[in-house]
Amino acid sequence: QVQLVESGGGLVQAGGSLRLSCAASGRTFSSYVMGWFRQAPGKEREFVAAISWKTSVTSYAVSVKGRFTISRDNAKNTVTLQMNSLKPEDTAVYYCAARRQVVSTMPSEYDYWGQGTQVTVSS
Numbered sequence: 001q002v003q004l005v006e007s008g009g010g011l012v013q014a015g016g017s018l019r020l021s022c023a024a025s026g027r028t029f030s031s032y033v034m035g036w037f038r039q040a041p042g043k044e045r046e047f048v049a050a051i052s053w054k055t056s057v058t059s060y061a062v063s064v065k066g067r068f069t070i071s072r073d074n075a076k077n078t079v080t081l082q083m084n085s086l087k088p089e090d091t092a093v094y095y096c097a098a099r100r101q102v103v104s105t106m107p108s109e110y111d112y113w114g115q116g117t118q119v120t121v122s123s
Helices: none
Strands: 003-007 010-013 018-025 032-039 046-051 058-060 068-073 078-083 092-100 117-122
Touching: 003 092, 018 032, 018 092, 018 117, 032 068, 032 078, 046 068, 046 078, 058 068
Parallel strands: 010 117
Antiparallel strands: 003 018, 018 078, 032 046, 032 092, 046 058, 068 078, 092 117
């Protein structure tokens, strides 16, 4: 069992940066793939980034590649999402998620979810 709690959301102007964190509790955090997803009003939840449990594999959505960076610290049971050059279209609730085995971009393949944190980018 893994419990996830996100933090770090807020309001930022376009071009600015935010750093989201996800604190995980559970005995085997280091064996889970960690992902970030987002959901804007009226839209489906979409993949943002994911990182394998060994940190040797990362995956990014095309829309955020080169602007966002996912990282994890297995000793501290945290995963972070550094978001730079933010755009108004990045506005959404951001969710941290966990699954076993390989990196996936599909929300349905993640077993554990946080409650989400709001990110709002003004133009």
